[in-house]
Amino acid sequence: MKAKDVLWSWDFILALVLTIATWLMLPHWVQNEFAHDLYGIGISVLSIVFAVFFAALAIIISSSDDDFVRYLEKDGDYTKIVATFQFSLATLFLALIYSLIMYAFTSAWLSRKFQSQPYWWLVIFGFLFSYGLFAALNSTFDSIQYAKYRVRYLIAPEKDAHRKQ
Secondary structure: OOHHHHHOOHHHHHHHHHHHHHHHHOOOEEEHHHHHHHHHHHHHHHHHHHHHHHHHHHHHHHHOOHHHHHHHHOOOHHHHHHHHHHHHHHHHHHHHHHHHHHHHHHHHHHHOOOOEEEHHHHHHHHHHHHHHHHHHHHHHHHHHHHHHHHHHHHHHHHHHHHHHO
8 A cells, every 4th residue: 555545535535634633622631531541442442342343354364255356456456355354453553552542541641640641642642543444444345345256257257158159
């Protein structure tokens, strides 16, 4: 995947718009209890999405027969689909790791009775969280396209047989 394709994609732009809106609305210091809860929600959601997404990628890769992969790869579609899934999986993983780290930091700060944290920690979390989810959604659309390619591939021999008659 090219950086230009990532930066001009709807999922990146939407995540960036949400991040800018969050940045503009937040005060310079965010209450740790609030941030702690958001990081916890992020961990829960991202863990589930990451696990399901990883399983979906494994199913797509393992369920393809060699002829179908060759068929898709004629135009580079198989590589594009797998690359999109790989990128989305990495994005989800990064968002999950950041959420875990921030949850741990915030827990430590709460235990030391610190009341707030810099707002940009939450802004970064918001970007990674939303971009991870939007990228996963985008890859889900690619998996639907994959299913459509599969149908086209399976029907193609029937069309050829009807034309010969």
